[in-house]
Amino acid sequence: MLFLAIRHLLSRKRQTILIFLGISLGTMMFTIISGMQLGMREFIEERLLNNTSHIQISARERFIEREEMSERFFGDQVVQWRVPPAGKREEAHIMYPQGWFDRLSNDPEVTGYAPSLNMNVIISHRNTKYPTSLTGIVPDMQEQVMELEKYISNGKLSDLGGGNKVIVGSALLKKLGSQVGDHILISSGLGELRPFKIVGLFEMGVQQIDETLIFAGLKTVQTLNKTPGQINSIAVSLVNMERAHELAEQWELTSRDKVQSWEQANAGFLQIFDFQDYTRMAVTFAILVVAGFGIYNVLSIMITQKRKEIAILRSIGYPPKLIMELFLIQGIILGITGAIIGLGLGHLTNLYMATIELGFGPGGHDGGGTRMMISYAPSIYIQGFLLAFISAILASFLPARAASKLTPLDIIRSDL
Amino acid sequence: MTIIANNIIKEFGEPPTRVIQGIDLTINDGEFVSISGRSGSGKSTLLYLLSTLDNPSHGNITIDGKDPQEMSVEELHLFRNHHLGFVFQFHFLLAELTTLENVLLPARRDGQHYEKEEYARELLKTFDISDKTDKLPAQMSGGEQQRVAIARAIIMKPKYLFADEPTGSLDSKNGEIVMDILRRANSEWGTTLVLVTHEPEFSQMAQREVYLVDGKVRENHSIA
Numbered sequence: 283m284l285f286l287a288i289r290h291l292l293s294r295k296r297q298t299i300l301i302f303l304g305i306s307l308g309t310m311m312f313t314i315i316s317g318m319q320l321g322m323r324e325f326i327e328e329r330l331l332n333n334t335s336h337i338q339i340s341a342r343e344r345f346i347e348r349e350e351m352s353e354r355f356f357g358d359q360v361v362q363w364r365v366p367p368a369g370k371r372e373e374a375h376i377m378y379p380q381g382w383f384d385r386l387s388n389d390p391e392v393t394g395y396a397p398s399l400n401m402n403v404i405i406s407h408r409n410t411k412y413p414t415s416l417t418g419i420v421p422d423m424q425e426q427v428m429e430l431e432k433y434i435s436n437g438k439l440s441d442l443g444g445g446n447k448v449i450v451g452s453a454l455l456k457k458l459g460s461q462v463g464d465h466i467l468i469s470s471g472l473g474e475l476r477p478f479k480i481v482g483l484f485e486m487g488v489q490q491i492d493e494t495l496i497f498a499g500l501k502t503v504q505t506l507n508k509t510p511g512q513i514n515s516i517a518v519s520l521v522n523m524e525r526a527h528e529l530a531e532q533w534e535l536t537s538r539d540k541v542q543s544w545e546q547a548n549a550g551f552l553q554i555f556d557f558q559d560y561t562r563m564a565v566t567f568a569i570l571v572v573a574g575f576g577i578y579n580v581l582s583i584m585i586t587q588k589r590k591e592i593a594i595l596r597s598i599g600y601p602p603k604l605i606m607e608l609f610l611i612q613g614i615i616l617g618i619t620g621a622i623i624g625l626g627l628g629h630l631t632n633l634y635m636a637t638i639e640l641g642f643g644p645g646g647h648d649g650g651g652t653r654m655m656i657s658y659a660p661s662i663y664i665q666g667f668l669l670a671f672i673s674a675i676l677a678s679f680l681p682a683r684a685a686s687k688l689t690p691l692d693i694i695r696s697d698l
Numbered sequence: 699m700t701i702i703a704n705n706i707i708k709e710f711g712e713p714p715t716r717v718i719q720g721i722d723l724t725i726n727d728g729e730f731v732s733i734s735g736r737s738g739s740g741k742s743t744l745l746y747l748l749s750t751l752d753n754p755s756h757g758n759i760t761i762d763g764k765d766p767q768e769m770s771v772e773e774l775h776l777f778r779n780h781h782l783g784f785v786f787q788f789h790f791l792l793a794e795l796t797t798l799e800n801v802l803l804p805a806r807r808d809g810q811h812y813e814k815e816e817y818a819r820e821l822l823k824t825f826d827i828s829d830k831t832d833k834l835p836a837q838m839s840g841g842e843q844q845r846v847a848i849a850r851a852i853i854m855k856p857k858y859l860f861a862d863e864p865t866g867s868l869d870s871k872n873g874e875i876v877m878d879i880l881r882r883a884n885s886e887w888g889t890t891l892v893l894v895t896h897e898p899e900f901s902q903m904a905q906r907e908v909y910l911v912d913g914k915v916r917e918n919h920s921i922a
Contacts, residue, residue, distance in 0.1 A: 285806065286792075293794035594790040597751060598804040598850070599779020601771055691751050694786060 283604055287611035290584065297580045298616070304573035305620025305670050306627065312566040312666045313628025318635070319558045320657035325487075326551060334544050335396070335427045335517030336526045339382060339533070341374035342540045375399075375512045376539055382516055391521050391529065394426025397513040399503045405496070406475070407458040407466045414454065416468065416496045418503025427519040430484065430497075436462045437482020442499045449482040453493035468496075470506045570669055573620070574677035577613055581681035585609065585688075592685055593693035606686035613678020614671070621670035625663050632656045701725040701748055701858065701890075706757035708743055708913075717743050718754070719913040727857070730884040730891040732901040735910035741894045742862055744910065748892060749782055749860040750774060761858070779807055783851030783859040783889070785880070787866040789843040791835040791850075797822065798831045801849045814853055821849040825879055841872025848879050858890045859883055865900060877903060 291298045346369055352361040376382065379397060386395040399418040404411055421439040424430055431439050434449060441447060448466070450458075460466060462483055467475045478498065485492055504510050520526055526543035534541040545552060585592070592605055600608075636656040701724070708718035717740045725731050725748070733741045746752040747759060750766040758765055761781075766774055791800045798818055805814040822828045825845040827838075835843050844864060851859055861880055865873035877900050884891040895901050902921060909917035 289792075289794045590788070590790045591792050594784075594786075594792075595803075596775070597778065597784045599775045599777075599807050601775035603772075604807070691746055694746075694751075 283608045283611055287608055287615060290588070290608070291612055291615060294580070294584060297584070301573070301576045301580050301616050302620050302623075304576040305570075305616060305674065306624035308566070308569035308573045308673075309621045309624025309666045309670045310628040310631065311569050312562075312669060313625055313662060314631050314635070315562050315565060316662040316666070317628070317632040317656045317658065318654070319562055320659055320662060321636075321655035323555050323558065324657050325655040334547055336520040336523045336544050337518040337530050337533070338542045338544075338547055339376065339516040339518065339537075340540045340542070341376045341514040342538060343374045345369065375509065375514045376516065379511075379513050379516070382537075382539075386516070386518060391525060393519045393521055394423065395516055395518045396420060396423035396427045397500065398424070398515045398517065399500060399507065399509070399513045400515060401470060401503060401507050403496075403506075404469045404471065405454075405458070405466050406469070407460050407464070410458055412454065412457060414494050414496055416448075416498055416503055416506070418498050418500040420500050424517075427517040433484040433486045434482050435485060439482070439497075441481040442497060442502075444499065446476060446478040446502055447481045447498065448478045449484055449497045450480050451492035451495050452483050452485040453489060454496070455480070455483050457493060468506065470508075474506075476506060566669060570673040573670075574673040577616060577674055577677035578681060581609055581613065581678050582684070584612075585681050585685045588685075589688065589693045592688050593690040596688070596690040602686035605688075606682045609682035609685050610675065610678050613674045613682070616678075617671045617674025620674070621667045624670065625666050628666070629658070629663075632658065700727055701759065701761050701892075703748060703754075703759045704757050706747060706754040706759060708740070708747060708752070709755040714755070717913050718747065720757070721913075721915055723748075723908065723915065723918070725890060725892060728884075728888050728890055729906060730881070730893070730904045731906045731908060732893045732895055732904035733908045733910065734895055734898070734901040735916075737896070739910040740913040741896075741910050743913075745860055745862050745892060745894045749784065749858070750778060751784075779804055780854060781857045783854070783856035785844070785848050785851050785859070785861040785864045787863040789835070789840075789847040791843055791846055793835055796832045796834060797827065797838070797846050800835070800846055801853055803850055804854050818849065818853055821853065822846075824882075825849055826875075839872070841868055841875055844868060844872070844876050845879060848876065848883070852883055852887070852889065855887070856889065858892065861891065861893045863894055863896070865895065865897065873897075873900070 346367045348363060348366045348368070351367045352359075352363075355361075383395070383397075386392045396419060398420075401416050401418075402413065403416045404413050406412075419442070421442050425439060435452075437449060439449070442449060448468075450466075455461065458466065460480060462480050464480050465477045466480060468478050469475045484497075498506075500513070501510075504512060520529065523544065527545050530541045530543040530546065595605060595608075596602075633656075635654045638654045703721055703723040705720050705722055706718055707716060707720055709716050721744065723744075733744055735741045743752070747754050750761070753767050758767070761777075764777070766777070769777060792803065795803070798815070801818040801821065802811040802814055805811040805818075819828065819831065822831055825848065827842050827845050827849075830838055830842055830846070835846070838846070844867075848864070851861075859880070864880065865876050868876060880891060880893065881903060883889045891904075893900070893904060901907050904921060906920045907917065908915055
């Protein structure tokens with residue numbers, strides 16, 4: 283029936299081209315929208331999500347409770363506070379870090395962990411001062427949970443070991459008007475200014491991080507904060523990041539610390555991705571429905587026009603099954619060829635769009651960010667093809683079935 | 699081998715109107731039978747019943763001992779493809795196929811079109827339309843189109859050929875050419891021919907004439 287199907291399509295060139303264009307454009311739009319959205323998603327994931335550990339254990343902040351104070355100091359008496367007790371109990375920190383270290387070291391699902399101490403500081407250089415966040419890390423351990431080295435363009439992470447040394451975000455360095463090798467002053471807020479040498483700079487491509495974050499050695503930060511041995515966060519990497527949510531929930535049950543999976547920590551971004559997916563699917567669905575209706579309409583018209591031919595085919599021995607096949611094949615041919623051309627055009631458009639300079643973005647050392655981020659993931663092409671193919675089959679099924687139900691006699695009689 | 703109709707009745711509509719009112723008829727192997735009668739006498743309906751295109755409301759028809767109503771859809775269509783040929787008043791050629799492709803259409807069903815191609819060309823030559831082999835139906839006259847339709851009907855060398863007013867839309871010259879071809883199919887190749895016509899001249903060409911009046915056989919006689 284392939285021969286007849288092709289002849290039918292070729293005999294209605296204009297209609298065939300119109301449907302073909304509908305499917306091709308639909309598939310092309312899907313490829314472009316998906317390429318852009320997934321490209322952006324991959325970019326954000328790489329820059330942000332991949333810089334988040336699979337599980338983050340952080341100190342839970344504890345606040346003074348009025349009821350607890352009343353009970354502790356006054357027992358069962360009824361207390362009327364003039365100024366009720368409130369506020370944080372202490373600087374949040376992980377109470378028993380060694381317990382975590384032992385547990386994480388023995389867990390086969392954990393590939394690495396890195397303790398850190400984060401504190402708010404004020405940095406100054408010449409006449410400029412900036413409030414920022416200083417994170418004390420153990421470079422070797424940090425590398426196991428986060429690809430930080432990859433973003434350091436000047437210096438190395440290991441340069442942090444020993445002494446007052448920092449690695450600063452590129453945007454912050456620019457604000458300070460300083461460069462690698464310079465010294466800056468850091469104050470912990472406890473009144474003491476200490477000089478630190480800038481031994482490297484990093485650029486993650488996320489403005490918020492690049493202009494607010496400084497890394498130093500863990501012990502150095504503990505000394506600055508006057509909290510030796512204290513940490514307020516442990517980053518954990520897992521063998522399988524998909525297990526993060528389940529493990530985080532398990533660990534939190536037996537701990538007073540806050541345990542968050544990467545999904546929880548980045549729930550906002552993941553929601554945006556989900557929303558993007560819905561939008562993409564909705565747009566694509568709309569386009570392919572239009573193309574599908576095109577196929578449906580043209581095949582329906584074609585069947586009306588070809589009633590006599592269907593009658594003769596039935597009378598010379600073509601059963602309903604073959605008649606249905608004849609029109610289904612036409613839908614499938616349109617679906618396959620339209621999808622292939624659409625995917626090709628979409629791919630070419632994406633290749634071109636990937637060359638467009640946006641004129642903004644960090645323009646990191648790997649060159650990413652200043653151009654349109656496009657994904658060429660095979661899943662886009664597979665999904666695009668399947669969408670076009672399935673919509674073509676669905677759209678041609680009803681007319682094909684209607685054609686198969688026509689009896690030769692009904693047609694012959696109606697034409698007499 | 700014969701077609702036997704036993705007291706067949708065909709009704710249409712609600713309340714039912716009887717178009718064929720109890721016909722008994724036997725068509726023998728190799729015979730040329732014409733069915734004639736006035737308009738509305740039921741001759742086309744009888745042809746469709748005899749040729750498996752329609753089923754009787756009552757009674758039964760057997761072809762070579764087989765009842766088409768007892769065949770599966772697939773069997774029935776295969777039977778039509780192998781044993782029955784049809785020529786209608788209108789040629790019903792596929793507009794997008796060439797003459798040769800149209801003739802080979804029945805053979806294409808089971809992929810026999812390559813082996814039948816030579817025979818198809820022979821038929822076109824016999825029917826004096828070999829110069830139209832690669833033409834589309836729209837590029838031919840009505841008479842030529844009908845000759846292509848006959849070639850298509852006999853490409854599978856069917857045992858039975860059913861022709862429903864095959865000259866109805868042709869001028870007298872082309873009508874005679876078509877009738878001549880149909881007669882040759884019967885006399886030279888032994889195809890059983892059942893012809894519906896309202897033209898006495900063509901009806902008289904048959905070996906036997908069945909004359910219908912109001913869905914009943916008024917006359918069923920051999921023609922000398």
